[in-house]
Amino acid sequence: MAASYEKGPVEVADGIWAYLQPDGGWGWSNAGFVSGTDTSLLVDTLFDLRLTGEMLQALRKVSPSADRIATVVNTHANGDHCFGNQLLKDVEIIASRACAEEMIELPPSRLADLMKAAPALGKTGEFVQRIFGSFSFEDIELVPPSRTFDEELELQVGDHTVRLIEVGPAHTRGDVVVHLPADGVVFTGDILFHGGHPIVWAGPVSNWIGACDRILSLGATTVVPGHGPLASMSAVSDMRGYFEWLSKEARARFDEGMDLVAAARDVELGPYAGWSEPERLVVNLRALYRDFGAEETGDPLALMALMASQDR
Secondary structure (H helix, E strand, O other): OOOOOOOOEEEEEEEEEEEOOOOOOOOOOOOEEOOOOOOOEEEEEOOOOHHHHHHHHHHHHHHHHHHHHEEEEEEOOOOHHHHHHHHOOOOOOEEEEEHHHHHHOOOOOHHHHHHHHHHHHHHHHHHHHHHOOOOOOOOOOOOOOOOEOOEEEEEEEEEEEEEEEEEOOOOOOOOOEEEEEOOEEEEOOOEOOOOOOOOOOOOOOHHHHHHHHHHHHHOOOEEEEEEEOOHHHHHHHHHHHHHHHHHHHHHHHOOOOOHHHHHHHHHOOHHHOOOOOOHHHHHHHHHHHHEEEEEEHHHHHHHHHHHHHHHH
């Protein structure tokens, strides 16, 4: 379990803030802010309009340039990192091309509809309400990126050089990390869940291991995860180790002919037993089974039902 931490902006380098949201579980994502003299950049918005508005207000209290946000970078297409774009729809919004394509497929209305249907979905609906019940998806306008890139893009925000590095597909199809080399800071998006189990929506898992290697090669001293408290490179190494461990566990059970649900029940979490959201294990095993050649089982509601059946 990750250490306790407080909600709000934390200055991690001169003119650079992480915006943290405990407890880092489902939907409680982090964001980032880079301040320049006449302009500023926001790394990700939050899951709904209320939370994004609270974040913008908190940033204005620590930096006057929060009123001059000229650029938003979305690290990936999950709503807890982009549904708040509506409050900044008049500024440049940047993401990888793959992220932009995926974002259009996952509008807020789909989650709003799922929440409405949840009471009739039995255990699956109870699970959905537990993980998403704190958020409001009504009346959110999907605002997709206005600028896209492939592989890498370098920006200048005042004195800060900002490198956008595409490392997906891994967590999602278009994952991006945001590196400020001179400041020793990297915003990982959801390549790093600090203190919680990750979840592989896209994969392959080997790409996620490669993404961890790419982050480790950056040599940053401060790591801002997509979820959880501030971290160092050791947390990235731990995430890499998790996927190496799980790959071996999954391969053994796949080769034995064990089905996905049975495998999820059979795996002992061992060193990862203290990580939150252990129900995600079944989705990660599903991604590995797919990597090994099993048939795809990617319907979102089916995946929620799988996790609901494993909710510990």
